[in-house]
Amino acid sequence: VQDQYFGRSLLSTHDLNASDILSLFESALALERLNPPKRRLKALGTVGLMAFFEPSTRTRLSFEKAGLDLGMSWIHFGAQGSSLEKGESEEDSLRVLSLYEPHLTVLRHAESGFASVAARWMNAPVINAGDGMHEHPSQALGDAYLLWKKQPKKKWRIAMVGDVASSRVARSLANVCRALGYSLSVVGQDATSRKFAHAYQLETNKRSALQKAEIVYVLRAQRERGSAAAAATVGMNELGPKSLVMHPGPVMWGTDLSLSCRLHLAERNLILDQAAACYQMRRALLMRALGP
């Protein structure tokens, strides 16, 4: 019943199959091509609740702008300067905000699984904008949207390198790649990496893995999640001659990727294109949540 009338929550990419994802791509593309005045009529009069319990710049602002493009308005809730500081529980806060009848909520929290639990407290759909180390669906879908736009039929070969263990992007990307039939491998040879064996292909030889990959997807060491993973700086000379480079940002140049990558990757650097694609994708996700 909820689906029919209120659109749908997006809590995890695990729930999406290939046709769901492809229809999101089509929808994002259609919205991208629509002229702005018409686009603004798409969701005119709707209100979104932006509830961020963890700092964010690009995710929050891109969701907000994506909504404004569609004619949405936003109300904001942040951990700082809110009733949480007075000791109100997150559940009580969100239940109250839900009474203000937002048409959807975009939610970020430092705890894995928070969005899934919070969705039970809210009347309208919830879009998970990152929950701890668990998932970051809009990022992964945006990344895949970029690749799909480049070559819609291609089954991309992606190698992930960096702090996969703490990365919520990695978990979402794994589901999306599986659904789309892309090959995704993790580069690493420590004990932690071996625990990925079930979810990803594991490549123990970094050099050959990076050479083989069409996309080298670099992840930042998540210090804020207590990760002690050493940065595995990817250098220019490690990449295959045609490898494209992606990174969910923010990029620590010189740590995640070498400075020479910053200077010389040129059009093989897809990082800014990713940010743009994620922004476009978020329009489609908002429309999906708002429903027909």
Next chain:
Amino acid sequence: MKIFTRKLWNPQVGDFKPGLLTWKKNVITEIEFRSQPASTDRSKISDWGEFFVGPSAIDLHVHARDFEESHKETFESLEHQAFKGGVQVAACMANTRPRLDTPTQVDEFLKRVKSKQVQMIPFATVSKNLEGQEVSDWKELLKRPVAGLSDDGKPILNVAMMKAALKAVKKAGKLLSLHEEDTQESLGSCLHDGEVAMKRGVKGSPASAEASMVARDLSLALETGGHLHFGHLSSAESVELLRQARRKKISFSAEVTPHHALLTVDQASEIPMASLSQFKVCPVIRESQDRAELWKGLREGLVDCFASDHAPHSIIEKDRPMVSAAHGMISQEYHFMLYLAVREKARLSWAQFYRALFSRPASLLGLKDCVWAPGGRASFVVFDPSQQVNLKWERGLSRNTPFLGMTLKGNLLQHWIRGDCVYKA
């Protein structure tokens, strides 16, 4: 009262045999094994046919809550579940709020449970407020009818404190129940450290977080003497350490819980993210090889006590994302049924089953009248090991458990405590 059943527990032969059980008021007066009741007194005997009759359980590890946490459990609700779960004696952990760390609080506990039919025996804390800093007043606390000392919920990280506690309980003839966890290593963890934790995006706790503390305490016991009682063991490594300890003649006993003996972390792989916190418990539920080793440990008698680690939490503490949800699950209401399932899975003999369920915990608590012989308490259960049962939530104040909805083979039909029937299915 005198009953006849074709399946009366006979500890001498380690099996169920046709026999007569007689009790007067609250004490067993006679256990006689014979294939038919004598024809003369047949009218006075009630015939229980093919139902199994044997002693009910003694549970060494229960969180009774009550006091400031009466929204989770009260002594009354706990007793109500123990009736159905076939538990006659429950040793209750000291991490109540307020803690059982002063003689006054222990006395208050004892006063509250005095009239209960299920005997509830408190542990007192090792350290004040379980903080591991200052010791509580052991001398006074151990004079009381407590099970012993325990900081369960927290490990005893301070080595000097651990050694002193070992000596104190040895002198008093009581138990020191240990929660073995290197909290630095397990910090922030929700599941066993492995593929499932990785997949669900939560931190894992490795087996070494437990085993390293078990190893430390075994070496301290070797040095100081004294008896170690390991609470809720979870890992294969810990069982292997016990195997070595037995060769060194270190005195110890060890518990297994129903969740560690029946579940594996793989079962947390597909649970919806929003309900995953039901699986959160400390120590974490590990892999199938750990469970297999716990079963082996039970068969070898290294792990020699069944204990529920019944830990009620309301939806306020439990219905949360896993990271900030409380640890623990309830099982008191299903205690006997769950261990019948453990017996089956671990391929335990009935003798091994009753040793872990009843006689070993009884002797550890020094309960001399908890024996299956004349003079013993007339506390027993009537059960049918072949009847299927679906685990439903009926009696507690909390419902945090992954066991709900599970179908088990073996149903408890009646529970008698000291000659009173306290539960009938």
